[in-house]
Amino acid sequence: MKQVLIKDLYRNTESFVGQKVELSGWVRTIRDSKTFGFIELNDGSFFKGVQIVFDEQLDNYKEITKFPISSSIKVEGDFIHTPQAKQPFEIKAMAIILEGSSNVDYPLQKKKHSFEYLRTIAHLRPRTNTFSAVFRIRSLASYALHKFFQERGFVYVHTPIITGSDTEGAGEMFRVTTLDLDNLPKNEEGKIDTTQDFFEKESNLTVSGQLNAEAYALAFRNVYTFGPTFRAENSNTARHAAEFWMVEPELAFAELPDVMNLGEDMVKYVINYVLEEAPEEMNFFNSFIEKGLLERLEQARTADFGRVTYSEAIEILKNSGENFGYPVEWGLDLQTEHERYLCEKVFKRPLFVTDYPKEIKAFYMRLNEDGKTVAATDLLVPGIGELIGGSQREEREEVLLQKIKDLGMNEEDYWWYLELRKYGGTKHSGFGIGFERLIMYLTGMTNIRDVIPFPRTPGNAEF
Amino acid sequence: MKQVLIKDLYRNTESFVGQKVELSGWVRTIRDSKTFGFIELNDGSFFKGVQIVFDEQLDNYKEITKFPISSSIKVEGDFIHTPQAKQPFEIKAMAIILEGSSNVDYPLQKKKHSFEYLRTIAHLRPRTNTFSAVFRIRSLASYALHKFFQERGFVYVHTPIITGSDTEGAGEMFRVTTLDLDNLPKNEEGKIDTTQDFFEKESNLTVSGQLNAEAYALAFRNVYTFGPTFRAENSNTARHAAEFWMVEPELAFAELPDVMNLGEDMVKYVINYVLEEAPEEMNFFNSFIEKGLLERLEQARTADFGRVTYSEAIEILKNSGENFGYPVEWGLDLQTEHERYLCEKVFKRPLFVTDYPKEIKAFYMRLNEDGKTVAATDLLVPGIGELIGGSQREEREEVLLQKIKDLGMNEEDYWWYLELRKYGGTKHSGFGIGFERLIMYLTGMTNIRDVIPFPRTPGNAEF
Numbered sequence: 001m002k003q004v005l006i007k008d009l010y011r012n013t014e015s016f017v018g019q020k021v022e023l024s025g026w027v028r029t030i031r032d033s034k035t036f037g038f039i040e041l042n043d044g045s046f047f048k049g050v051q052i053v054f055d056e057q058l059d060n061y062k063e064i065t066k067f068p069i070s071s072s073i074k075v076e077g078d079f080i081h082t083p084q085a086k087q088p089f090e091i092k093a094m095a096i097i098l099e100g101s102s103n104v105d106y107p108l109q110k111k112k113h114s115f116e117y118l119r120t121i122a123h124l125r126p127r128t129n130t131f132s133a134v135f136r137i138r139s140l141a142s143y144a145l146h147k148f149f150q151e152r153g154f155v156y157v158h159t160p161i162i163t164g165s166d167t168e169g170a171g172e173m174f175r176v177t178t179l180d181l182d183n184l185p186k187n188e189e190g191k192i193d194t195t196q197d198f199f200e201k202e203s204n205l206t207v208s209g210q211l212n213a214e215a216y217a218l219a220f221r222n223v224y225t226f227g228p229t230f231r232a233e234n235s236n237t238a239r240h241a242a243e244f245w246m247v248e249p250e251l252a253f254a255e256l257p258d259v260m261n262l263g264e265d266m267v268k269y270v271i272n273y274v275l276e277e278a279p280e281e282m283n284f285f286n287s288f289i290e291k292g293l294l295e296r297l298e299q300a301r302t303a304d305f306g307r308v309t310y311s312e313a314i315e316i317l318k319n320s321g322e323n324f325g326y327p328v329e330w331g332l333d334l335q336t337e338h339e340r341y342l343c344e345k346v347f348k349r350p351l352f353v354t355d356y357p358k359e360i361k362a363f364y365m366r367l368n369e370d371g372k373t374v375a376a377t378d379l380l381v382p383g384i385g386e387l388i389g390g391s392q393r394e395e396r397e398e399v400l401l402q403k404i405k406d407l408g409m410n411e412e413d414y415w416w417y418l419e420l421r422k423y424g425g426t427k428h429s430g431f432g433i434g435f436e437r438l439i440m441y442l443t444g445m446t447n448i449r450d451v452i453p454f455p456r457t458p459g460n461a462e463f
Numbered sequence: 464m465k466q467v468l469i470k471d472l473y474r475n476t477e478s479f480v481g482q483k484v485e486l487s488g489w490v491r492t493i494r495d496s497k498t499f500g501f502i503e504l505n506d507g508s509f510f511k512g513v514q515i516v517f518d519e520q521l522d523n524y525k526e527i528t529k530f531p532i533s534s535s536i537k538v539e540g541d542f543i544h545t546p547q548a549k550q551p552f553e554i555k556a557m558a559i560i561l562e563g564s565s566n567v568d569y570p571l572q573k574k575k576h577s578f579e580y581l582r583t584i585a586h587l588r589p590r591t592n593t594f595s596a597v598f599r600i601r602s603l604a605s606y607a608l609h610k611f612f613q614e615r616g617f618v619y620v621h622t623p624i625i626t627g628s629d630t631e632g633a634g635e636m637f638r639v640t641t642l643d644l645d646n647l648p649k650n651e652e653g654k655i656d657t658t659q660d661f662f663e664k665e666s667n668l669t670v671s672g673q674l675n676a677e678a679y680a681l682a683f684r685n686v687y688t689f690g691p692t693f694r695a696e697n698s699n700t701a702r703h704a705a706e707f708w709m710v711e712p713e714l715a716f717a718e719l720p721d722v723m724n725l726g727e728d729m730v731k732y733v734i735n736y737v738l739e740e741a742p743e744e745m746n747f748f749n750s751f752i753e754k755g756l757l758e759r760l761e762q763a764r765t766a767d768f769g770r771v772t773y774s775e776a777i778e779i780l781k782n783s784g785e786n787f788g789y790p791v792e793w794g795l796d797l798q799t800e801h802e803r804y805l806c807e808k809v810f811k812r813p814l815f816v817t818d819y820p821k822e823i824k825a826f827y828m829r830l831n832e833d834g835k836t837v838a839a840t841d842l843l844v845p846g847i848g849e850l851i852g853g854s855q856r857e858e859r860e861e862v863l864l865q866k867i868k869d870l871g872m873n874e875e876d877y878w879w880y881l882e883l884r885k886y887g888g889t890k891h892s893g894f895g896i897g898f899e900r901l902i903m904y905l906t907g908m909t910n911i912r913d914v915i916p917f918p919r920t921p922g923n924a925e926f
Contacts (some may be wrong), residue, residue: 003716005684007616024716025684026887044684044715045616070887072716099716100858100888123675123879124886126682136683139619146609153470153508156602160917161624161668161691162637162706164924174625174661176637176668178695181647181655192644198637198695198705199924205639212586212917212926219589220599221468221488221507227691228624232641232661242661243625252507253466253487253535253562395563416586416926423587424489424533425563454623454675461627461662463675463879 007046009079013088016079021091023050023075024099026127029110032065039064039096041075047133047280052077054093068102069109070127115450122454122463130289133281134451137274138439144273145226145247145435148266154249155220158227159209164201165413172232173204174242205230208432210248211364211417214393217250217428218420224249226435234458238447241436243456250430256366256375256392259429260352263379263388264305266433267350271301274442290444296382297442299349306347310334310356310373313342320346333360339378339385350381363403365391377431384441390431397421470509472542476551479542484554486513486538487562489590492573495528502530502559504538510596510743515540517556531565532572533590578913585917585926593752596744597914600737601902607736608689608710608898611729617712618683621690622672627664628876635695636667637705668693671895673711674827674880677856680713680891681883687712689898697921701910704899706919713893719838719855722892723815726842726851727768729896730813734764737905753907759845760905762812769810773797773819773836776805783809796823802841802848813844826866828854840894847904853894860884 004021025043032038035056042049052075054064067073077093107113107121108128118125125131149156162176178198179185187193194202209225216223225248233240249266251259275282275297286293308316317328317338326335334342334353343351355373358365365374379388394400397418404411404418411418439451449455454463467484488506495501498519505512515538517527530536540556570576570584571591581588588594612619625639641661642648650656657665672688679686688711696703712729714722738745738760749756771779780791780801789798797805797816806814818836821828828837842851857863860881867874867881874881902914912918917926 005616024889044618044680044682072887072889074716099890100884102887103885106886121879123678123883124682126679132682135620135679136618138621139613139617142619142621143609143613146606150602150606153468155507155599156605157598157916158601158605158691158708160706160919160924160926162693162919162924164926172641174639174641175644176639177644178635178637179644181638181640181642181644184644184647198697198921199919200922201924203924215586215926216589216598216916217507219507219587219595228621230625234661243623245621253537416584420586421563422566423569424535424565426487426535427562453620453679456623456625456662458661459663461623461625461664461666463623463627463678 005045006041006043006048006050009050009089010046010048013081016089017081019079020094021077021079023077023091025049025073025075027067027069027071027073027102029069030065030067037061037065039067039073041073041091044132047129047136047278047284051087051090052093052096053080053090054096058093058096060096063098064096067098068104068106070102070106071098072100073098115447119449119455126453129284131450133278133284134439134443134445135453136278137281137443138451140274140277141270141439141442142226142435144270145266147273148269149224149249152222154222154224155216157209157213157216157223157225159206159212159225161206161228162199162203163206164199164203165211173207174230174232176203176205207231208246208248210250210430210432213248213250213430214428215416215420217252217430218424218426221252222249236458238449239437241448241452241455241457244448244452245435246432247435248430248432250428252426252428254392254429255427256354256377256390256429259390259392259431260305260307260354260377260379263352263390263431263433264350267379267381267387267438268301270438271297271442275301285443290383293444300381303349305379306343306349306351307354308342308347308351309354313338313353316342316346331357331359334378336385339380340382343380344382348382350379350387352377352379361391363407363409364393364400366394367399367403375429381441383444384437387437387441388431388433390429392427392429395421395425395427397425468508469504469506469511469513472513472552473509473511476544479552480544482542483557484540484542486540486554488512488536488538490530490532490534490536490565492532493528493530500524500528502527502536504536504554507595510592510599510741510747514550514553515556515559516543516553517559521556521559523559526561527559530561531567531569533565533569534561535563536561578910582912582918589916592747594913596741596747597902597906597908598916599741600744600906601914603737603740604733604902604905605689605898607733608729610736611732612687612712615685617685617687618679620672620676620679620686620688622669622675622688624669624691625662625666626669627662627666628674636670637693637695639666639668670694671709671711673713673893673895676711676713676893677891678879678883680715680893681887681889684715685712699921701912704911704915704918704920707911707915708898709895710898711893711895713891715889715891717855717892718890719817719840719853719892722853722855722894723768723770723817723840723842726815726853726894726896727813730842730844730850730901731764733901734760734905738764748906753846756907763844766812768842769806769812769814770817771805771810771814772817776801776816779805779809794820794822797841799848802843803845806843807845811845813842813850815840815842824854826870826872827856827863829857830862830866838892844904846907847900850900850904851894851896853892855890855892858884858888858890860888
């Protein structure tokens, strides 16, 4: 008998009517009377489990009734179609074999646990409903992003993780080294001799693949990255992790509105994909994690995203009569409270804010004609704040070079980046989306630690 | 007029007949007579470019004839269908506008460059035919892998990059730190106080996501990873890089033959996908990189992969009459020369070797009944040697624990890994495939530095 997955039982129910099936999985719950019992079996292939009915005719009936929760078992039985019942089918067991027992101290007994506690057993938490749903959505959303870009002919680029340069000219980085810290080599000046390190110079973990992606956009036109990025910020908030994944599309022959359109299409595509592929999980989130989640996503999926300039947004905020914790003034960056107010209260949908003051944005963003703002955009979404940050890139070599000098950055570190402007440079634009932010947006989960399988935060690199 | 991609001109040629089109791209070559000229335009969307015909009727005719190679331009013109000609169509320009000029010192003039030289301009090399083909195949093969696993219901897991543990109990690792190396904090014993580091302990870059993936397989049944991994080995060979990508599927309720079948299906799927999606690139490799490549892939795509035990393989090698550089003896690991001899000369197709001596394989591999070998497999392929390494995992807690103790490993580091055996452990199996090896196999490229966009090797973290 061929092993069957529970997902197939749900998705192709009709084809199993009258069949014998063999299943493997883990015991979620078990209850019994003197003569018969029920096992809720989950095999990981699907959000829901299947009910196994067994009775005393089985030789090992007594033994079965004592299987600890989470034991792994193999079941052979008849598929019983019960279209009128709450559960559309069940399995009448002919044989149940214990594959791996569990232990009475199994931490995930039937009672509810806090997310904080579950983080301490990150190796077991995907066995719970919440984390099973979160990490299946994470997988589906990853694939939806690849599918979206590949269907449009974008080339996926693996930009380097270890880097000799600091992409954004800012941000605290993790150092990567093979030097023996107990016995550091020194040079004549008494400084650490980095020429003896693995890469013969100081190297760090990347904070963004953008600059490398730009080089590839100027060869393949449309490219994207999807990989891990790192920030060594010592912030213990629900929104920061030291290691997280980013998606960064980059388009040649494209201006700011082109990437805004792309970002809007992308977000809608991913929402549609997870709603279609995982309705059970999405309903679970809507019921147990964030009431109103489906309504919020339905609105985003169907509405035209709003568009407003930073300068207009500042006026709106100033005239709002709201009492914000952070000041609102042209030239100051928008805080999460401002961002959420704009998209949740004013526009009531996802909102692109554009044309920020040059002083608060990165060096590579294209200077607008006004000389004061840059062609940058943030996508703000209800419940989250900033989801996407993008810009048109400064393609004018002399403007870029001046900016690098003005900021006191080391021109030599950017030799190849500048060369991209020298040899057939074009207008080009791109954005970055923090993948964990997207998962929080899709699921309603509010702590980044709960959407990363094994999160890395200050003081935490367990597992 | 909507911008058109060159890929669309090739893929949907008929639909453009009689149309006006607008294209953007880079000048690959340009030649002219007194009254008319030709530009080969490439826009990155497709391996081939399109021929632009322009003549002196254009106001800026003289200027156009002087465009440096690699300048970016915008072209408006008539699509001319030429089904009888060598090129099935060309564009008769009505207007050509320079978007970004290039420089006469552009390094990629028409002459041929060595791969070694091109590595020094990794930001420009994707503009050459070879690297355009390599990195499009890399993108397509990445997607084919995701598609393969997702279609089979596998859950994609992002395993951590920064780790507090050393997965394989071996392998040189990169250390990750935020400590100030010029001013290292010391503890009372005069040792470096790692509790003051970002993660409050020593941390490194991962060498494999397998152990974490196992935790997820015991929740989702079938999972896979696809992410960067690292080795701080100081080896300057054509096969080693410090940073490379790995794919690691892991299956619960699966024994060794199950993952061998999966690996065979996967390799065939990826070959089929790139042959179908990028025939131009694959033909290019067959003509200019490795004669016979397509024949080799065709054979792999259609043959049943061979299967032989390690013990049988040793006998075959001993009786071969070949003069190998490395000794052949039961208990010694197979070297690349042995691996290639087996699959290229004896089996003449991809070959799974199974059941290796336990001493030469990793601690987590399942001990066979003979007490001497483990349920491990390597997939050997012509031209490469080892492509896949996999095993059934030791699911018996007491056997695993004994192994950890025997090897002098720190039991406490594996507390959660051992718990996976304690709480409903099952038979489970998986494998790892080095993604760059796969790309080399698909393209015929022989140096790993030439299949990674920005390779990291000893002394090299440029770009």
